[in-house]
Every structure is written in structure tokens, then in C-alpha cells.
Amino acid sequence: MFKAVVTDLDGTLLNAEHKVSEFTRETVELLLQKGIKFYIATGRNYSGAKEAMNELGVKIPLITSNGARIIDENGNEIFSNNLKREYLDKILDIDYKSFGQNIIITGYSGSNWFVTEDLREYFYNKKPDRTRYPKQITFEEFKRNDFTKIFFIGEKHDELLNLENEIKKAVGEKNISILFASEGSLEIFPVDCSKVKAAKIVLERDGLTLKEAVSFGDGLNDYGLIAETGLGFAMGNSIYLLLEKLTDTEVIDSNANDGMAKKVRELFDL
Template sequence: MRTMIVSDLDGTLLDKEHKVDAFTAETLQTLAAQGYAITIATGRHFLDVRGIRAALGVPAHLITSNGARVHDPEDREIYAENIEPELARALMQPDVSSGSLLNAYVDEGWLVERECEELVGVYYKDSGFGYQVCNLAAHSGEGIAKILYIGEHQALTEIESRILARYGDEVYITFSAHDCLEVMAPTVSKGHALTAVLARLGIDAEHCCAFGDGQNDIEMLAVAGQGFVMANASPKLKAAHPNLPVIGSNEQHGVASQLRKMFNL
């Protein structure tokens, strides 16, 4: 049976500059040539991740928007789940989002309530992916894969508490980073999406190894037969999977080094 290799991007597969390094790209290219299946699983937008996959130089399934979208290596959409429009509209009102920079992902791109050029400078240097300013409070709520709140962690924990108190059973909510709180439909997660990809390819979960560093990787590592936690992982991920092995950090090319060790490269 084929083996699946699935990895998060930021803080996991990408370096500290959020770029693909040559050592990692060469490792994955070698494994892909040997027949291993590869999946990228990230909170990033599909349009952004296509460019990262191209930089890695491998055919890979893409789990994006924390599992709200799944595409095959030829960019065919095989799964999509949006937030219910009425709920999306409520989540984008100031009484919920106050204290943060409000963002939303739709198929056409990335919407932000106001200019924030530093966002592009940090994460999207290579891909060229960028946002469009939009009055999100007046948005119809149609076609929204996920809503993001960016800001100081304390402010985001307050937003999280407000959302859980009002809509706890209607959302999947997680931190993708210390400064980024994200909300999706309740059936969405990287783990749910990974299950769908494995079923599509006929790969047993026991033949899947997964790598992650964030709270939004908890479900994905639970699905995989072999899960690995980055040294730089969030405390919430480490607490959720205390028995999983901890490998090198993303700055130490931890994923590529572990894969070379596992598959005798």
C-alpha cells in the first residue's frame, strides 16, 4: 500500500521566512518520484498554496483553509464547505470582531476590512498572493470558507469566548497562530479533509505520516497513523498529543530530516 506524507506549512514545512528551502524540496521530490503520496494541509488560501506546491516541485493534494477546501494535484476541487451565510454575517459584525483585523476567504481570494500591508510582507513574499479591501460587515455571507481575526492574543481569546458562547455548536474555531483566530463550518478540520483524501486514494490511515505545529493540526495528527510534533509547536498541540514524538523545528528542517531518516534517503 502507498504511504501518505501530509504536512502543515507555516512553522512546519516552511522555514522561518515562510519560504521553501532547497533541502526540503529535494527531499519531497525524491519521495514523490519513489511513489509516495504527498498532501499539503494548511490554513492558507488555495490560490496561495498552488505557488508553494510549485516551489516544492511535487504533485500534491492541497487541503486549504483548514480543510474547508480540498484540491487534487491537477487543481480539481474535490471538497468544499462554507460557513452558513447567516452565521458568517453575524461573525463579521463589530460586536464580534472588535479588537481585531477582520478577514475572510472566498474562492476568488482574500478579503480584509482595511489596509494592512505588513500581512503581505510577512507571509506572501514569494507567492504574490494579496488581499482586497472589502466592507465585510456588509458582506452577504455567501461563499465564505473561513473567517480570520488577526490581532493581539488576549483580544483574540476574548473574541473566541464571545463566539463560543453564542455559536459554539455551529462553528469549528481554532488558532492557526498566536495572532490569528480562525472560524470555519463545524464539519471542517484538517483531520476531516485528510480522511477524505486518504479514502479517495485508497490509503489506510496507518500508512499516513503527518507533521504539524499548531492548534489547527490537532485533528490531522489524530487521524494519521504516525504523527510528529515540531519542536516549535504550540503548547496546545503538544498538550493534545503528549505521546507523539517531537522532532526538530522548522528552522532545523525538521520535516525533511525526519523523512530522510524514516525512508532511508
């Protein structure tokens, strides 16, 4: 009998408009009423994850920055780990604009979200009702901060693939975690952090194990979670890089069709 659900947000729990559908909200409510634990594990920072939690109308632990920071249900930090300074400096020394003039760098520093360009129009086009934007600072200011996660946003996947190879050469693939959460988002965070390691922390805190949990995701940052929990599912809208690694995993309906909530209702007879 599974006793917990761990889910990604964007592309998984949230619909195509990055919102919580009424069907999903009701599903989570029914799940909690049945005594099943529910956790969010996202690449977002705390404020972004909290926004989704508030839409659900619940108070739950939030695994953020791909597992580099965990905030409990009361808003207290229970785990945090920054990228090592020596590796961060090497990454920031790379002329990332040489791989594509439209590539943007942004990052999470504690509860802050920083960017070096004015992205209000960029994010408005993706989500017109957005109320949360990154704070624009200079690149020199950006370089002085510590980060749980930095990421490069771009419209051309092949440009980001080339940048990924350059970062791996400069830093060493074993010294950082670098992956695509989506084709347009190349994410970098501490090598010893992941969603599945963070999930293990919060599950054990509640007397549970990974094998007692069901998980859902759509990005490569969800691979470990889906592979190591008792039962894992990939969304129908998952990035190809994830599906290539999860050849024996069930692929469910897309986030646009409430695929995660539908499967939860089926599994837990809600």
C-alpha cells in the same frame, strides 16, 4: 509500512521565512521517487497553497482552508463547504474591534482572499518578497460573501482569547470549528470540516487509509491529523495549545531547521 505523508505548510514544511528550503524540496522529490504519496493540508486558501506547491516543483492535491476546500493535482475542486450563513452572520455582528483596536478580520471565499483593511504593510513586514495579497473590500461587502474560513489576526493573544469566548457564546461552540492556528490567528470554519477529514478523502481516493499516513503540524488545526494518522509529529515551534493536547507525541526539530524534512528522510530512509 507507511505509504503517505500529509503535512501542514506554515510553521511546518515552510521555513521561518515562509519559503521551501532546498533541503525540503529535495526531500519531497526523493519521497515521490520512492512511490510515497505526498499531500499538503493547510489553513491557507488555494492560491496560497499553490504558491508553496509551485516552489516544491510538484503537482499534488491541496487541502485548503483547514479542510473546507480540496483541490486535486489538476486544479479541479473535489470538495468545498462554506460556513453556515446563520452562524457567519452572528459572528460578523460581533464588534470585534471592541476586543482590540488592532484586530483584523479576513477570510477565504472560494479562491478569493478578502480583507476589510489595507494590510499590505502588515504582510510586507512579515514577508517582504510576498506577491500575493488579500483584496480589500468594505465590511458591508465582506458580510455579503460566503466563506470557507474567516480568521481574526491580532498581535495580542489575550485579546483574541477574549474574542474567542465571545464568538463561542454568540454562535454555540458545537456549531463551528474555532481554534488557534497560531497565537496571533483565530480561525473559524465549518464544524464538519477538518484537515483530518479532508485527508481521509484524498487518501481513500488513492486507495490508502489514515493509518498508512504520517503527518506533521504545528497549530491546533493540526491536532486531529496528528492524532488520527498512523504516525504524527508536532514541530518544535508548535503553539502551546497543540502541545498541551499531544502529551504522548514526539516533538521534532523546528521548521527553521527543516525538522519535517529531516524526520521524513529518517522514516523513509531517503
